[in-house]
Amino acid sequence: MVNRSRELSDSELRPRVFVTGLIQPGDVVLTTTPEPMSETIRKFTGADISHAMICVGTSSVIDSTGDGVHARNLGRIILEPGCAAHVLRPTEPLSTEQLRSIASFARAAVGTRYTVTGAAKSVLAGFVAGRRQFCSRLVAQAYRGAGVDLVSDADFCHPGELLKSAALVEVPNVLRNLSPEEEAYSREDIDNVQAMRDSTNALLQEARKLSPEIESLNDIDAYLVEHPEGDAQLVQALRFSRYLELWRDEFERNSWQYHIAIMEGHNGSEERKQTYCEELLADEELCQNRFILNHGGYVTLNTSHPRQYFALMVELYDILTQFHARRVKAATAWLERRGLLKPAPPKLLRPHTSEWFAALREWNPKQAVMTEAAIQSRGSSDVCSVCADDPARDYAMVSMPAAGPGTLRLCDDCFRIRALEEPMKPF
Incomplete structure (x- = not known):
C-alpha cells in the first residue's frame, strides 16, 4: 500500500484549483x-x-454527490485553504478501449441517486451492492468494468x-x-454544467413518479420499452426539464467555438484558443463520440418500440452531433x-465495405439493417444502397x-431523388 497523505503545506493556505492540462x-x-x-x-478513514471523481474528458469529471451522479467542470472546482487533493493515474497505462469503457460506465450512471447508506457501509463488509451510487463506488466499478x-x-x-x-500512482504538480483577482472572478462565475445537472434531476424526478426503480436516464428507456x-x-417531463433546450444555452454562451471566423475575432488569447482546439481534437481522437x-x-x-420520447431524443442527438462537428471543424481550421496541424483530406469509405457498414450502423442502425437485407436478397453488393437495383454507382456527398x-x-433513379436535397459527386 502507498500512503499519499501528507502534512499541510504553506501553498495550501490559499484557495487552489487544478491544472487541468x-x-x-x-x-x-x-x-x-x-x-x-x-x-x-476523513477522520473515520484516516485519509486527508x-x-x-473520475476524469472522462478534458476538464470534465463525473462524480456522485448528494444530488446524484453528474458531470462537473474540473476547472471550476475551488479547493478551500487547507483542503487536500490528489490526482491518481493507473500504474499500467490504459488502452483506448479501457478508457472508453470507463467513460461509458460513468456517463451511463448520470442521474443515478446517491446512497448515504451505501457510502456508510463502504467501510464495512458483507453487504450486497445496490443500484444507487456513491463517489468511490462509481470510480472503482468503472475501473472494474474495464x-x-x-x-x-x-x-x-x-x-x-x-x-x-x-494500482494507482500520484500525478505531481496538479x-x-x-490569486486574489482570480479568486474573486472564479467565485462570481457560474458553473454552467449545473444547468445540465438540474435539468437531469428534474427529468428523473418526474420519471420516478412513474416508477421508483428508475435511477438513471438509461432506466427511463428501459421503462418506456415495457410501459408505452x-x-x-x-415527454412532458422532457420538455418541462428543458433537457431538449440546453444545447441552445451552450451555443449562445460559447458561440466562438462553432465557426472559424468568430473564433478568429474572439477576444480570447491565442494561447487559450490553441489549448482549447488541441484539447478538443485530442478528446475526439481518444473517445468515441457519445452523441x-x-x-x-x-x-x-x-x-x-416507437415512442415520442425516443423520437425526440433522436432529434436531440442529431442536433448535438451536428453542433459538435462544427466545433471540431472550427478547431481544426484554426490550428x-x-x-499547428497538417491538413488531412477526408477519408471516403467505399460503400458496402465492412468499414462503411460499421460507420452507418453506428449512426443509423435501421438504415444499415435495410441495406444489408437488400444486398442479401440480391446476392450481390454491387447494387443500390437504397432499393437494391442495378446498375449502381458510388457517390460522395459534396x-x-x-x-x-x-x-x-x-x-x-435514387441518385436523382437524393441529389435534390443532398448534392453528391461520383468517386
Missing part, C-alpha cells in the same frame, strides 16, 4: 471540503480526502482506499494557487491556419455529414 481521461481525482461531513469521513481492480471490493470502498491503491403508456408523461452512439441507440429503440459514412451506392 495535466489531468487526463481515466485519472482519479480525490478532494475534500471544510464541511463537517467531509471532516467526519473525502471525495472521489478489467482493472483498484480495490478489493469495488462495490463498497471509500476514497481513502483509492488513495492507497497500489494544483496551483489562485408512460410516453406522454415522460453519435446515443443517436444510433435511440434510432434502434424507436424502430423497435491548420497557424501551421458536404460531408457530421456522422455516418457520407457515401452511397445509388442507381440512377
Whole structure:
C-alpha cells in the first residue's frame, strides 16, 4: 500500500484549483471540503480526502454527490485553504478501449441517486451492492468494468482506499494557487454544467413518479420499452426539464467555438484558443463520440418500440452531433491556419465495405439493417444502397455529414431523388 497523505503545506493556505492540462481521461481525482461531513469521513478513514471523481474528458469529471451522479467542470472546482487533493493515474497505462469503457460506465450512471447508506457501509463488509451510487463506488466499478481492480471490493470502498491503491500512482504538480483577482472572478462565475445537472434531476424526478426503480436516464428507456403508456408523461417531463433546450444555452454562451471566423475575432488569447482546439481534437481522437452512439441507440429503440420520447431524443442527438462537428471543424481550421496541424483530406469509405457498414450502423442502425437485407436478397453488393437495383454507382456527398459514412451506392433513379436535397459527386 502507498500512503499519499501528507502534512499541510504553506501553498495550501490559499484557495487552489487544478491544472487541468495535466489531468487526463481515466485519472482519479480525490478532494475534500471544510464541511463537517467531509471532516467526519476523513477522520473515520484516516485519509486527508473525502471525495472521489473520475476524469472522462478534458476538464470534465463525473462524480456522485448528494444530488446524484453528474458531470462537473474540473476547472471550476475551488479547493478551500487547507483542503487536500490528489490526482491518481493507473500504474499500467490504459488502452483506448479501457478508457472508453470507463467513460461509458460513468456517463451511463448520470442521474443515478446517491446512497448515504451505501457510502456508510463502504467501510464495512458483507453487504450486497445496490443500484444507487456513491463517489468511490462509481470510480472503482468503472475501473472494474474495464478489467482493472483498484480495490478489493469495488462495490463498497471509500476514497481513502483509492488513495492507497497500489494500482494507482500520484500525478505531481496538479494544483496551483489562485490569486486574489482570480479568486474573486472564479467565485462570481457560474458553473454552467449545473444547468445540465438540474435539468437531469428534474427529468428523473418526474420519471420516478412513474416508477421508483428508475435511477438513471438509461432506466427511463428501459421503462418506456415495457410501459408505452408512460410516453406522454415522460415527454412532458422532457420538455418541462428543458433537457431538449440546453444545447441552445451552450451555443449562445460559447458561440466562438462553432465557426472559424468568430473564433478568429474572439477576444480570447491565442494561447487559450490553441489549448482549447488541441484539447478538443485530442478528446475526439481518444473517445468515441457519445452523441453519435446515443443517436444510433435511440434510432434502434424507436424502430423497435416507437415512442415520442425516443423520437425526440433522436432529434436531440442529431442536433448535438451536428453542433459538435462544427466545433471540431472550427478547431481544426484554426490550428491548420497557424501551421499547428497538417491538413488531412477526408477519408471516403467505399460503400458496402465492412468499414462503411460499421460507420452507418453506428449512426443509423435501421438504415444499415435495410441495406444489408437488400444486398442479401440480391446476392450481390454491387447494387443500390437504397432499393437494391442495378446498375449502381458510388457517390460522395459534396458536404460531408457530421456522422455516418457520407457515401452511397445509388442507381440512377435514387441518385436523382437524393441529389435534390443532398448534392453528391461520383468517386
